[in-house]
Amino acid sequence: MALNPTTAKLHIEGKQLRYKDKGINGVIKAFRTNIKKAHYSGSNIIVELETGEIRKLKSPLYNMDELVKQAPKVTKKKAEKSKPKSNSSLLNSNTASAIGGFVAGRASKKTKPKAKKNQDEEEIINSFAHELNHFHNISFNNNVEEITKKLDEIYFGIKAYKWKFVSDGINKETVTENNRSLTKCLNKFEHGLKLLYSSTQDEELKKEYNKKYKKLNRKKISNKFGLVIGLVLLFFIVILTLWIME
Numbered sequence: 001m002a003l004n005p006t007t008a009k010l011h012i013e014g015k016q017l018r019y020k021d022k023g024i025n026g027v028i029k030a031f032r033t034n035i036k037k038a039h040y041s042g043s044n045i046i047v048e049l050e051t052g053e054i055r056k057l058k059s060p061l062y063n064m065d066e067l068v069k070q071a072p073k074v075t076k077k078k079a080e081k082s083k084p085k086s087n088s089s090l091l092n093s094n095t096a097s098a099i100g101g102f103v104a105g106r107a108s109k110k111t112k113p114k115a116k117k118n119q120d121e122e123e124i125i126n127s128f129a130h131e132l133n134h135f136h137n138i139s140f141n142n143n144v145e146e147i148t149k150k151l152d153e154i155y156f157g158i159k160a161y162k163w164k165f166v167s168d169g170i171n172k173e174t175v176t177e178n179n180r181s182l183t184k185c186l187n188k189f190e191h192g193l194k195l196l197y198s199s200t201q202d203e204e205l206k207k208e209y210n211k212k213y214k215k216l217n218r219k220k221i222s223n224k225f226g227l228v229i230g231l232v233l234l235f236f237i238v239i240l241t242l243w244i245m246e
Contacts, residue, residue, distance in 0.1 A: 129181035144200045154189045163223035
């Protein structure tokens with residue numbers, strides 16, 4: 001079997017198929033010259049395409065319009081869709097998906113069911129400021145042992161509590177009160193640390209309690225502004241990634 005688009009003649013086992021005015025050209029166009037081989041089977045034609053697909057054309061040999069109707073529809077548009085994406089396209093697509101996923105995720109968090117939001121508010125509404133009042137009233141003297149003992153009392157007493165970002169809403173006053181109480185405790189710790197520095201020459205002891213103070217201070221910043229800082233950093237990372245890909 002041979003398919004010759006130049007002479008527009010289809011031969012099977014040396015026999016030329018008969019055709020009407022536009023028949024054979026239609027077959028060539030429909031099959032797009034991808035016929036590998038063909039043979040007779042009774043009054044039918046069994047055609048094997050280059051893709052390995054087998055087609056049984058149920059029609060008399062002279063009815064070329066029917067052949068065209070049964071031929072596989074391979075169009076340029078479909079062929080283009082099957083082309084693999086380039087690495088650059090895949091990278092851009094993946095990046096766009098990641099950004100879109102992040103934006104969608106943030107949007108979904110903002111549109112949580114009202115019941116869930118109320119549950120979160122119940123957790124925030126609980127005030128713990130009164131539980132920390134006794135730390136505010138701690139007084140220090142120049143005794144190093146007493147200073148370190150009270151510093152430990154403050155440190156381990158407040159480390160389980162958290163500052164929160166203050167936003168407008170029904171919990172604003174409670175969150176503000178809790179934050180203010182924690183900050184007073186942190187300031188009291190700072191005051192005791194200064195007394196410790198002036199009361200001892202033990203550098204290791206100073207270093208130990210200065211480290212605890214820094215932990216509490218970092219926790220304050222992280223609790224109150226961690227989300228905002230994270231979003232800003234993520235924004236710049238996305239911008240930098242897009243700039244590099246260009």
